[in-house]
Amino acid sequence: DQQVKQNSPSLSVQEGRISILNCDYTNSMFDYFLWYKKYPAEGPTFLISISSIKDKNEDGRFTVFLNKSAKHLSLHIVPSQPGDSAVYFCAASAPGTYKYIFGTGTRLKVLA
Amino acid sequence: DSGVTQTPKHLITATGQRVTLRCSPRSGDLSVYWYQQSLDQGLQFLIQYYNGEERAKGNILERFSAQQFPDLHSELNLSSLELGDSALYFCASSVASGVGGYTFGSGTRLTVV
Numbered sequence: 001d002q003q004v005k006q007n008s009p010s011l012s013v014q015e016g017r018i019s020i021l022n023c024d025y026t027n028s029m030f031d032y033f034l035w036y037k038k039y040p041a042e043g044p045t046f047l048i049s050i051s052s053i054k055d056k057n058e059d060g061r062f063t064v065f066l067n068k069s070a071k072h073l074s075l076h077i078v079p080s081q082p083g084d085s086a087v088y089f090c091a092a093s094a095p096g097t098y099k100y101i102f103g104t105g106t107r108l109k110v111l112a
Numbered sequence: 113d114s115g116v117t118q119t120p121k122h123l124i125t126a127t128g129q130r131v132t133l134r135c136s137p138r139s140g141d142l143s144v145y146w147y148q149q150s151l152d153q154g155l156q157f158l159i160q161y162y163n164g165e166e167r168a169k170g171n172i173l174e175r176f177s178a179q180q181f182p183d184l185h186s187e188l189n190l191s192s193l194e195l196g197d198s199a200l201y202f203c204a205s206s207v208a209s210g211v212g213g214y215t216f217g218s219g220t221r222l223t224v225v
Contacts, residue, residue: 034213043114043202043216089155098168104154
């Protein structure tokens with residue numbers, strides 16, 4: 001049972017436009033969410049996080065939105081740059097579980 | 113360099129064999145996590161150690177085992193290897209509970225032939 005789902009395996013966006021990556025989860029106990037970015041031949045790197053007490057967190061060009069009632073979060077990248085081309089994973093954690101459940105990833109391609 | 117070191121980077125072995133993957137966590141981190149990424153799959157949580165003790169277990173096969181040593185490095189042992197065990201194995205570390213996220217190593221690519 002996939003508790004964290006990223007239903008779009010890939011996404012292509014023009015440079016300068018907004019990239020929106022989506023993530024859905026099924027476990028209402030999840031209270032902390034992360035986004036990671038992964039380049040080929042490298043490990044995932046932390047991008048941005050959000051706690052369930054917030055509905056938005058912003059860091060430069062990256063903003064994560066959380067809709068708890070819909071069990072949905074999204075990552076917005078504005079403006080998108082070619083260097084943002086990577087695989088993006090969302091991850092969620094429930095209190096006391098000491099682990100993050102990752103989605104299957106979305107491959108973002110930003111076209112110059 | 114994330115500070116988390118995984119060796120070897122690549123490993124090719126035959127079915128039925130046993131391999132050991134090694135991870136050195138970032139300095140100061142007490143928790144180590146192991147994840148498996150198969151083709152087109154997300155990162156599947158295998159197991160977590162905190163300061164030498166197992167803290168959480170995921171979908172780890174009985175053929176797989178891990179441990180964390182007093183110097184905090186960790187090893188993931190995979191035995192009776194099957195073709196389906198071919199994957200990227202990532203180690204990550206965090207200071208304690210990992211609430212704020214982990215730091216990942218660059219992974220070990222295991223190919224079973």
